[in-house]
Amino acid sequence: MRSTEKAIVLKVGRFREADAWVRILTPTHGIFNAFAFGGLRSRRRFTGCLDTLNHVLFSIAANKTGTYYSLEEGSLIHGFQEVKKNPAVQGLAVNCVQFVRMLDPSPGQDSRIVYDLLLETLEMLEEKLPSGDMVPFLFRAKAAFDLGYRPAFDICASCGREAEGMRAPLVSVESGQVFCAACQSRRKAVDGVVRRVSPGVLRSLEWIRNSRPADWARLGMTADVARQSRRLIEAFVAYHLGLQWENGYYKKV
Ligand SMILES: [Zn+2]
Known part of the structure; x- marks a missing residue:
């Protein structure tokens, strides 16, 4: 597989000095991990992309044997900075993300539904926060x-x-x-x-x-x-x- 896909970043982890693994939700392939080799050093290939809640356009490739995916580069569509500025709002967003990670929708129709819902929820939280704590x-x-x-x-x-x-x-x-x-x-x-x-x-x-x-x-x-x-x-x-x-x-x- 080599493709360019929009994705929501659900989690980012570091391994080795400069490499990261990234858990992403895509509309067509659901949730999976991909490696960003050198992603923590080469800021140019992933400028501002490798952070939870980000909406990113990634170039994704499978290795030869198809055992893992790697992210070749990314361009940030939306970083949801207003959400991240306010810990209470960020907490609501992270709760939804945790739910999505556990739900692990199957690729195809279900992943498209959950992706759209999460993206629209982040966009709403970025614009105008509903009163109370009902969002999750x-x-x-x-x-x-x-x-x-x-x-x-x-x-x-x-x-x-x-x-x-x-x-x-x-x-x-x-x-x-x-x-x-x-x-x-x-x-x-x-x-x-x-x-x-x-x-x-x-x-x-x-x-x-x-x-x-x-x-x-x-x-x-x-x-x-x-x-x-x-x-x-x-x-x-x-x-x-x-x-x-x-x-x-x-x-x-
Ligand atoms: Zn009745």
Whole structure:
């Protein structure tokens, strides 16, 4: 393989005096490591490129036996300097990057979806920061939705009643379906892991499902809806993507 590809730098490590290894996310080949031989000395070939969160156009080549990739040169598209200037904002971005690294989307459609989502999230954080600390949750929810988990938050799955105005709707984490109070008692048990939420949570999740990161700065939630939404998103992501945030790290569940 020899190609020129846009990539987001997820991690940079040093080995030997002047060489670096770089973990990158590309839209077509997903996540992989590539070596930047001499990258820490020859600044000319990688001017400002070898740093986490950077958006870079890399020339990538495989060695003869195809056992590893090396970066021949790079040109920086965006360094997201505003994000890096503010430790709190950088923390939100790094959280999304850690999630992406653990998610390790398969090359092709999934890697394209995650790449677009991460890039748009960094662009949004660079421009205008949404209030609160919801960004990593919005990112995880949107990743789950875009990767094929398609819940229906707007109607009762049993009677078709609109979720708007429902009292104490119940959500099945497994199926992503909503059940109104009347159907809950008729149905007795809704299968699997369920969460009782306020209607505002359903409205918010439906809005997130149809949003892009550029919209997120406009999202307003009460503290209670935000808290319930975070818990529901965590349950969705643990169930459908097998990842859970715990003590500052993502772990596979
Ligand atoms: Zn119903």
